[in-house]
Amino acid sequence: MAGNSFGQSFRITTFGESHGKALGAVIDGCPSGIPLEAADFVKAMERRRPGKSSFETPRSEEDRVEILSGVFGGHTTGTPLALLVANRDVKSKPYGVLKDLFRPGHADYTYFKKFGHLDYRGGGRASARETAARVACGVVARKVLAPLGISILGHTLEVGGIRAAFMDPTAVDQNPLYCADAEAAERMLAALDQAGKEGDSLGGVVEVLVMGCPAGLGEPVFDKLDAELAKAIMSVGAVKGVEVGAGFEAARMRGSENNDPITSAGFSSNRSGGILGGISNGDDLVLRAAVKPIPSIMKPQKTVDREGHDAVLELTGRFDVTAVSRIVPVLEAMVSIVLADHYLRAKAVGQVFGV
Amino acid sequence: MAGNSFGQSFRITTFGESHGKALGAVIDGCPSGIPLEAADFVKAMERRRPGKSSFETPRSEEDRVEILSGVFGGHTTGTPLALLVANRDVKSKPYGVLKDLFRPGHADYTYFKKFGHLDYRGGGRASARETAARVACGVVARKVLAPLGISILGHTLEVGGIRAAFMDPTAVDQNPLYCADAEAAERMLAALDQAGKEGDSLGGVVEVLVMGCPAGLGEPVFDKLDAELAKAIMSVGAVKGVEVGAGFEAARMRGSENNDPITSAGFSSNRSGGILGGISNGDDLVLRAAVKPIPSIMKPQKTVDREGHDAVLELTGRFDVTAVSRIVPVLEAMVSIVLADHYLRAKAVGQVFGV
């Protein structure tokens, strides 16, 4: 398999390039009887849609999800859900320089090496646009998870070295960065503004919390819940690191500091990030992703052409200054998809959740 | 699937508990004609075997790998390799306290919640002993990768907050921590000695380098090379974080700092860790794992019993003070397995490597 599917029991397969006719996904394994209509996708797609803020270039994509199959009478039928997102904003702008030069930090070079030729139109399959299909699948995954009553919340923890000092869930949707610390968000936006003026870009850290996650999700050994989440998160372009709970800080603690005491009222700390031995322990899941700065910048960069000759790349136009905020809903989606898959896998062997 | 298999084309399935009769693995998809005999496993198994150093408890396990099938006339036949490691050092020591109380930081609690009962003998399937089967599979994976001429080297980068200052490959096998900085290793060992005396444990950071990795390994979207490596690494017990290349540092860089310039002589830096768009770019792979401190400590800890009543756990006996060094060969094995799998997957679609 060439890697465009994810999940075992709740299995998504995505397709589409940034400048092709459409992108979309097929979901196999969705239980029947779940209410689902096109309107259910609007909010999540809008949340991911780029071009809404000063640090992003304006785009006219509407990103409307069309349900091609798998729903009848307003409910899922148990057959595959095919979800389609048409590409409307595909401009016929000249690709000249991209036809010849590899962009540093992008997938141009490696795709060309791997496949022998390159869809140079806006990143092709490697474009961040591909994540629109993931977000659509995430909407369905959340519906599958509805019986568990969990809440999945992503937020921007850090941009350009500026870190949120606290986590106020109500603040997240009040700023374009999905940052839970309104004051820090202001400083992040200022830093983005400055970096953009300098033709540069910034990275950051995204955190995803899963509140109300029941114990017992995840499988031993290879398909540990944290292993699957790490894959899901690292599979999002621009992510270069993943942490669960205390993460790299755990490496500097002693066992007596890092162990979460267990009490009759639950765990009295959550350095584990809600996962022990690869299986959720009933505490909140805590996941973090390191997001690198967007590689498309306005400064001249050394690169090579298709034949390997030295060249200088000078991009023109406008580019987003950070991908961090856009990755927030994508990571929420990926976490939802992993959980939905493991929820169904657990049900297969008779695990019972909730009341 | 319950999660005990890994890989698509080079697929391993492991089995066995720490105190059962044996543990082992079945490898499906290994090409035919590869020279293989039991002696090939000795060095790697010895490298992983615990109990060799002052910071580990002595054990008499020999960890000899027996090849049950898949080899004839000294070569692989293309049929499944079954590898068996007998459990010889299974003492009938009393498990009293473990039958009743969950050990904080271990998988006891979550396995019990998930499966409804618990193999309380030394961790059962969740024991670090399970990694012996992974190391055995890694030996075969390296043989599959032989045509690529790559070199996979793990080393201890950090223990208890003490970090190696440089990377000297020749030093790695000269100290029991597999640390590439001999002087730092001395300080790490002293810290371990001190922690052990205090009945506590330490964590650290392991790095794995893949030198000579060709461009073109990894698949788009979900089965990106870094995503699969992240899963493989995070699937090892005690790992709480994974980084590729600059990792979390990339989140604090600007695009102009983080992008690796491309020149006719290759990439002039390697902040990407050798992977762009999920596909290897021909540079060295650089991967890091955060390893938490071993949760078994000699200090009293709050916990609950099977019925959820508050209790205090006081472990007796001796325990390893860190898992970091033992994880080095396990991560080497997991990286090898991921690369072998992607090498075969790439060959399926006609990719050609090397001359």
Added chain:
Amino acid sequence: MAGNSFGQSFRITTFGESHGKALGAVIDGCPSGIPLEAADFVKAMERRRPGKSSFETPRSEEDRVEILSGVFGGHTTGTPLALLVANRDVKSKPYGVLKDLFRPGHADYTYFKKFGHLDYRGGGRASARETAARVACGVVARKVLAPLGISILGHTLEVGGIRAAFMDPTAVDQNPLYCADAEAAERMLAALDQAGKEGDSLGGVVEVLVMGCPAGLGEPVFDKLDAELAKAIMSVGAVKGVEVGAGFEAARMRGSENNDPITSAGFSSNRSGGILGGISNGDDLVLRAAVKPIPSIMKPQKTVDREGHDAVLELTGRFDVTAVSRIVPVLEAMVSIVLADHYLRAKAVGQVFGV
């Protein structure tokens, strides 16, 4: 997984219901660099399209395949191919009786039992229309197989008990039944005419030959080539039996009769159907499928309603009299898909074909 994917290395996932917006498929694992355009699908889709003959009801479906992704510059890119076939001939005819009664011999009853509700519009996902997506995938599979230079030919061996006496490949496309015996085809058509007049339907037998199939395709034990072909063939609605080579006749032979002698010039007979031990032996593959008569007939039939009460079903309108001819291209497609998958799987482990 809910069963809408097929194949490991060349993996297809289909979606869509007979009366939904569209049906289609995603192909993951197709090698890059293969010439592909929408026009490539026309002939195969036309060959499968129903409504062309006297024994079929006229339909206005055009069954044009649209390529949504995976092709750039007229060649496959190595990313997923999304193929779409719009449903244009979806009449708003009244489904009254089908909303209440289960049709004997159809999947209505079992889908309702399994999923708890039913897409009663023309069979939904269980409709023969689903096979349009398979035929589209078969076109791509044949392109993947091009380097092998094989020829895959299906033909109608039997209809209503009338059997072709010989196999003349040039006759196959000269009659609407794809029968290789022109004279037998005449009699089959007469029988269909008569059955249709009586409001009844006929079954038959389809044979698929793979000429020039190289030795070495198929895997030991479970994924034997014949096992995978049997699954692929039996997965086509209306198929109730599968034979390889001598098939059920082999059960009545002696070993001395059934064994194919091997000579320096090749096998001197082909009772094995080109497969030994689950692996192709270099001789032609010979496969046969028993196709049941179409269950939709004009005669009153006993059935029950949704509540299980006895009822009589009287279908009105017109129905096809046999599915045999339409299954010919579908089985060709399925055989192509199995072979393409096993070809890529064999390449993964270094098997070399041709030269």
Added chain:
Amino acid sequence: MAGNSFGQSFRITTFGESHGKALGAVIDGCPSGIPLEAADFVKAMERRRPGKSSFETPRSEEDRVEILSGVFGGHTTGTPLALLVANRDVKSKPYGVLKDLFRPGHADYTYFKKFGHLDYRGGGRASARETAARVACGVVARKVLAPLGISILGHTLEVGGIRAAFMDPTAVDQNPLYCADAEAAERMLAALDQAGKEGDSLGGVVEVLVMGCPAGLGEPVFDKLDAELAKAIMSVGAVKGVEVGAGFEAARMRGSENNDPITSAGFSSNRSGGILGGISNGDDLVLRAAVKPIPSIMKPQKTVDREGHDAVLELTGRFDVTAVSRIVPVLEAMVSIVLADHYLRAKAVGQVFGV
């Protein structure tokens, strides 16, 4: 994957060659809490064990199943079950002729072509001995299916053209052929005796019935219950044809004859074999397999050597005269495995069976 695994949710992986150290299986996905001990395997293994009758050569294999992992306190733990069957009767008899010549009708030729070399010791991985692992897995599958209260019964329908006239379940275990018609069994045994004296072998037909099978097992499209059963059955060596219900007879019926009327008391006939649209309909499953005659015969046969030169093969020693009876328990096992897998898959999406 190289094809040694079967199933999605209840997934078995087998290994081992006929003359290697051992063969066995790993089962992943077995629910926890199922009572299981080594004694549970004895009856099924004995039922499959060859060498018990006049038409089989005597063998001293005991075929004892050892449970290496996955059971604690007499119950499955939810971790992988590793089952081992040692090879005890591996004689060092001379393989001379088999080292040089391919046996017609066997897998020697194709394995050599595929893998480049050959384990010539008694068939290696292609040996019927491999089915011992399947039977062991079938025992576990039946335990998984216990809540459904179904009964799976295989019997010999035909040997050498002699067909059982009726199906008396009580007769099945009363004769070494597992034939449900005691009188026909006598004639079959006489035919086997005669064929054996002539140095020849006979084939036959095996039928498997699943009584009490609930409606709702099987998935749409590719993983139809009959498609998966067809693969499972055809994956057993020597099987050349598979039928469900009326099978090839259905091809000769009219729709009005073949459709099973539905009544408030259930289906009033079972030509469908209990499966409609790939999903079980609540009626008994009826499956048949065509078994070819054993290719090892005492008569001289034309063949070639490793270099392709013409030769004559003359086997010495004694051989079984038919494989039919031994395949009965193997097919029961394969049917059990398919049903257990689909039972767990159905549970994943919330299907409820029974009361």
